[in-house]
Amino acid sequence: MRTPVRNLQLPGSTKVFSVTEVNGELIGGRYRPIELIGQGGMGRVWRGRDETLGRDVAVKEVMFPQGITAEQRDVLLQRVTREARAAARLNHPGIITVHDVVEHQGAPVIVMEYVTGTSLASLIAQSGGLPVRTVAEIGVKMLQALNRAHASGIVHRDLKPDNVLLMDDRVIITDFGIAHMADSTMALTYTGTVIGTPAYMAPEQLAGKTPSAATDLWALGATLYSAVEGEPPFSAETFTALILAVVTEDPRPALRAGGLGPVLAALLTKDPAQRATAAQAQAALAQVERTGAAVPVPIPTQVDSTPSPAFAPTPDAFTITAPARPSRPPLSSFPPPTGAPYRHSTAPVVPGTRTLPGPAVARTWRFVGCLALLWITGVALPWNDLADTVRFGYLSLDIVFTVAVALVHALPRPSWHPGACWAAVVVLDTGLLFLTKQLVAQLLGMRPEHMTIGFSLAPLPLIFNVLILATGAWLLWWKVPGSRPA
16 A cells, blocks of 8 residues: 655755754744744744743744745745735634734744644544544534635645644634735745645646635645545655646545545545535535535536646646546536435435445444454453353353343444543443353352353453453454444
């Protein structure tokens, strides 16, 4: 399997300043960097202190590419400063607040609110993918913020999980300080340089075209895909191969997207003229958030097979030449599959997206897996004696016990952090073993210490039994498609 290319940075980027260079010096006469908290292609972010107001702030130092002339540096300085000030005028709970933009050692420094939450990228890395309805909720809030920015003529241009912060009930998009103004006539790049993360960049952006609101919608789709699937929609082993994949290939088949499949496919349409609009995506995501079910996303009918001007590359742009390919037809032209889990919905079949098995099928697989794990553990491990209880005539009790425990483990798991869920299963299994022994002892009229249920409850064997059973049950829930809650 190809490994994703992550955290690609500007070729030859150089830092403008660092904590060691600041030497305690206040930036802009009031902001003191304290510790590095993040780094990306366009700069590094420090937790800082506003000495004037006595509050924590995020201080972003901007990195410029090497090899640019003094004139180009001045243009970039003015450009980033102007756009940061434009972002500072945005007032929305889903957009990080820009407090100030100052010049320090010949480069702009953007001062923003300090957010104590985690990034969406970190949450994806911890969980391996989020529940469908949770991702839909995040998408709705991101779209509300993007709509506010687009209404002001600001395009983010580098939207990705690293630039989405989660704090309490807020979903906050950051890094608008280097956003490309939709009405601009000058670029923030120089020839041959790509600013952004290619795995989340739209094909027309990689082709060197001026970013637009549709560009951000592609990035939104790629971000939500990564959030639900646990990995980006495109991956490759090299920078060039990744760009080729984004421009010419379909996204990798989605295994966990469920009801998000149609809207993700509509957002990841390569021609921006055929891509879902913000209003269409907003309606679809809101419906998935409410019900978890797939809904059709109408796409504007294509007039001809020629890509729109915004998608057609120009010779002087950073382009990847690829064979012409027909545009994807509107989603509404695909009929629903027979026997699909959403057969009562009008949702279409999306090319490149596989729907998950129904909950009943997933429960059956988890039940069979847990039952097999119980018998293997009870018979194969030397400290357990499940085979002896069968020989002594307690087969019916063994069957009832193992079936009951397997049924409990086949139930849907809550939408908790995986570590918390595993710990809960460990506690549950420990309680089940002790409770079962007490119940069987009362049923047979015996003292608990004089009988066995086939699984040793001595301290060390109990630890091994519980760890094996709980981990196996947890893995079945985590890996069997369709098991995780929407």
